[in-house]
Amino acid sequence: MRRLGDLEAEIMDRLWSWNRFATVREVCDDINSVRPVAYTTVMTVTNILHTKGWLQRSKEGRAWLYKPVRSREAYAAALMEDGLGVSQDRSAALLQFVEGMSPEEVAALREALSTMGSQGDA
Known part of the structure; x- marks a missing residue:
């Protein structure tokens, strides 16, 4: 297994801590409270984590909600x-x-x- 990259780990840390489905906007806003990061960057990395099997997602309206698959x-x-x-x-x-x-x-x-x-x- 490949170790998570820095932004991947930041995203996963938040989702693990929250233990619920969350939007990319929520994740991005939380990271931005610590350091600047573009919404599109978080969206891309979150989608990559989903493709890799780390996150499940569910559609709510026009937004995807993400939650970790593994602890x-x-x-x-x-x-x-x-x-x-x-x-x-x-x-x-x-x-x-x-x-x-x-x-x-x-x-x-x-x-x-x-x-x-x-x-x-x-």
């Missing part, structure tokens, strides 16, 4: 999977990753692994 967490997990895939030794790469985690992150990982293990028992 931010699913995107992060896919990036981690790609990162592991670069290594010839996935176990060593995973160990390096875990060694850099905070105690809270390690506890969350343990909980996730425990939950995964108990699902296999059912």
Whole structure:
């Protein structure tokens, strides 16, 4: 999976945070509160994200409304999977990753692994 570009990530961050359908105008206005960006640029990139399968869209009147297809967490997990895939030794790469985690992150990982293990028992 290719990492999102800067504007793609800005658009997705807003839509992930809002967790609802939104217009290009809403996204553009929100980005413009931080930095200038043209409406047509946001419209083009949003359409590209739809074409790539990141966004679903629905027509309301003359405007398209967009909402993420996948969660931010699913995107992060896919990036981690790609990162592991670069290594010839996935176990060593995973160990390096875990060694850099905070105690809270390690506890969350343990909980996730425990939950995964108990699902296999059912």
